[in-house]
Amino acid sequence: QVQLVESGGGLVQPGGSLRLSCAASGSGFRFSATGWYRQAPGKQRELVATFSIGGTTNYADSVKGRFTISRSNAKNMVFLQMNSLKPEDTAVYYCKCWFPGYEYWGQGTQVTVSS
Numbered sequence: 001q002v003q004l005v006e007s008g009g010g011l012v013q014p015g016g017s018l019r020l021s022c023a024a025s026g027s028g029f030r031f032s033a034t035g036w037y038r039q040a041p042g043k044q045r046e047l048v049a050t051f052s053i054g055g056t057t058n059y060a061d062s063v064k065g066r067f068t069i070s071r072s073n074a075k076n077m078v079f080l081q082m083n084s085l086k087p088e089d090t091a092v093y094y095c096k097c098w099f100p101g102y103e104y105w106g107q108g109t110q111v112t113v114s115s
Helices: none
Strands: 002-007 010-012 018-026 033-039 046-051 057-059 067-072 077-082 091-099 102-105 109-113
Touching (some): 018 033, 018 109, 033 067, 033 077, 046 067, 057 067
Antiparallel strands (some): 002 018, 018 077, 033 046, 033 091, 046 057
16 A cells, blocks of 8 residues: 655746655555646546656656656655646646556645646
């Protein structure tokens, strides 16, 4: 069982930056893959970035070159550095971790990009 809690969301102007954090508790986190997803109003939840157990990262085309996912197994945390933010990045951002047959989600943190 893994519990995930996101933080770091907020209101930012276009072109600004935010760093999201996801704190994990419970056993097994270091053996899981992790990722960030987002859901904008009226849209389906979509993948933003993933970080595999082996350290491979993957990004949605819409955020490549602007967002960076990282993790610290020592601290049981996952991060999403978001730069050059655009209004279309506005969404609730969710942290996820998964093992074969199991997946866990956080409660989400709101990111609003607006002038």
